[in-house]
Amino acid sequence: MWSLLGAGLCLRVALAPWVGGQSFDLNLFKSWALAAAENFSGFYLHGSSDYPPLYIYILYLVGKAVSLPALGSYFTLLIKLPSIAADLLTAALLYRLAAKHLSVETDLLLSAFYLFSPAVFINSTFWGQVDSFFTWVVVVAVWLLTEKRVYGSAALFAAAVLMKPQGIIFLPVLLFELVRLKSVKRFFIAAFTALATALVIILPFSFRQSPLWIVKLFAGTIGEYPYASVNAYNFFSLIGANYKPDTTVMLFFSYYTWGMIFIVLITLFTGFLYYRGRSAKHAFLAALIQIAGVFTFSVSMHERYLFPAVALSLLAFIFLKDKRLLWLSVGLSATSFINTATVLYGMTRGGVPYNVPMFLTSLLNVVLFIFLAKAGWDLAAGTNKKEDALRTK
Incomplete structure (x- = not known):
């Protein structure tokens, strides 16, 4: 499995700098990364990003990394690297769960199928989009439900919504499990955990903003x-x-x-x-x-x-x-x-x-x-x- 993940990583790292990708999206992510690295808390005050806050934390790290002389020429690779890492993490989760519930041969085949799927490659390594990272957050949130770790799942579902509005599509799954458990206490603790997670993610960007700035951001993104x-x-x-x-x-x-x-x-x-x-x-x-x-x-x-x-x-x-x-x-x-x-x-x-x-x-x-x-x-x-x-x- 380590050989499989290593091959997947090396192939992606070799291709990512040389495949142009979607120039508009890549340039947008690059400008957001530089803006976040320069003024993190004021990112939404001085910019025009339509992305919710979670992925701005990742772009902030990319922006800081690219400011180092040794990494300055690898900007395109660094922008794609979080999604590439998410490809590997999702494949590793597939391996772990398949090894637990299926045969050894099947777990390797399923991981390899995902890791080298053209649909996965074109999204992260070629286009340079962030859907792989979003998917990893979602699948871990759902996996935690199967492990009866509802509160951790609620935190990650909140994080998914605060990365992409499409995260709302998955929220009913958390609700269904809470209803199935028939526990009012768990329901309110999960709701509090999700709300607290959202506040932690949003708070650094909320200074000098109106109280409903995040609602306006979501409304603008959804209606775009x-x-x-x-x-x-x-x-x-x-x-x-x-x-x-x-x-x-x-x-x-x-x-x-x-x-x-x-x-x-x-x-x-x-x-x-x-x-x-x-x-x-x-x-x-x-x-x-x-x-x-x-x-x-x-x-x-x-x-x-x-x-x-x-x-x-x-x-x-x-x-x-x-x-x-x-x-x-x-x-x-x-x-x-x-x-x-x-x-x-x-x-x-x-x-x-x-x-x-x-x-x-x-x-x-x-x-x-x-x-x-x-x-x-x-x-x-x-x-x-x-x-x-x-x-x-």
Whole structure:
């Protein structure tokens, strides 16, 4: 496993400086890193960043590192390095959990599949984006739920939200587990832990700011792309609504309203399956359904928002041992890679054009979610029947 991780690291470090990536995003991260290193507490006062505060801590360290003469020429690599490290940490977690629940051969194969997946490579090493780091925070938060460490999980869920607004998509999983535990005390302690974590992350940036500055930041970030789809190969791109205003009406409701309806329905479906499953081992499956469902059927989705589904599908397989989840990991890895590569290398002004790759990949994502929903239903029902049978005996 150490050889596997070493190979993954060396390959990434060798490629990262020479692959140009997405120049706009890389230059933005570089400017934020320098700004944070120069004036950390005043970062949001004097800048125009739309990112929540958590990743600014990482960029601050990068900005400080690049000021050293020996590291000044490695700025691009240093910007990509946190996500590269997160790739390795996620692969190591896959190995650890697979070794606990599956065979030795399987744990190495699953780790290798993730570590060398084109979908993972293109996001961190090529593009230079931060989805790998966000995914690592999310998967550790969900893993802690399976370990009955609810308070640590609540802290990391709060951290995920304060890194990317998409973290909100995963919050219902924490709520479902707290409801399953039926403990008012745990619920309030978890809520307090999440709030305290958020305050610790936000506080250094809050001096000389209005009390609701973080709320305004989130509102601005969420409302920045008022479109049915923002190059995400999903249901709305399938019907030709990529980069169409989310106020456009379809069957009595706007795209935005349909997106909200789908989010509510997907969350209720996930909650019902979690209730039927009666176990925290369904947490990764619930997180997978949340991200895959919201990406596929909600509005304002970007091409990279499906990225956590690759790791979550593998982790769900480890805990539930259903081979359909392995097929889903392959399918979601393929669609995530195609979507990301098309946007990274083929996007024109105004979004990716409606063409055959968009149509087929969007259709495949819809089909994969239906397949996932059916697998989730079967797994929750199967667990329910087994527990009822044991109780009867």
